[in-house]
Amino acid sequence: MPRPLAAAIIALVASAAALLSTAAAAASWRAPVHGPVLRGFAYSASAPFTRGARRGADFAARRGEHVVAPCGGRITFAGRVPRFGPALSIRCGALVATLLRVRAMRRGDVARGAIVGRATGDVRLGARRAADRFGYVDPLALIGAGRPVGPAPLAPAPVRAPQRPRPAAAHHAAVRVPWTAWVGLGLLGSLLGPWAVSTSRRRSTTSMLRRILAMRTR
Helix, strand or coil: CHHHHHHHHHHHHHHHHHHHHHHHCCCCCCEEEEEECCEEEEEECCCCCCCCEEEEEEECEEEEEECEEECCCEEEEEEEEECCCEEEEEEECCEEEEEEEEEECEEEEECCCCEEEEEEEEEEEEEECCCCCCEEEEEHHHHHCCCCCCCCCCCCCCCCCCCCCCCCCCCCCCCCCCCCHHHHHHHHHHHHHHHHHHHHHHHHHHHHHHHHHHHHHC
């Protein structure tokens, strides 16, 4: 078997195994608290440091409320992280669950749904592939239909540009003459022009003859 083909098959098998492991780990996930979801997952591995990115989902929680393990595994970190304060991480198979704003109450192995700490505010649940530093996935997709659903956020009202006042109508509207009328007047002038000149000449000649006849009769 050619080496490129063998390498491609090995990579495909490894990817399939990782997906199966992830699916198996995700099958047992649950929400860490009973509160509704406040903000969803907003993250892209191609731009992990984009402003406004959110590597997890936020759940409404009361201060001091019990927080449970979203999956069964082993607590691998319990301490403080910048901006979020107390936090803990649980290794759940191929995934790592992260709970932010949670003060840990225990260490070691935990079962799904076991109490692991107390909330110090709204709890953020994150999910990351253990073998990928930036491999965060949507935790709400892992929880599926078992997650609490909160009220839909209200859409902001559309901003409308201020309307400019319309100019006051003129007291005497200008009369617009259609172009066909102007064409007709031009044709009429072209026809009447020679006739008017001819009539004027005839009138001048008649007047001169009358003057000559009047002088002879005197």
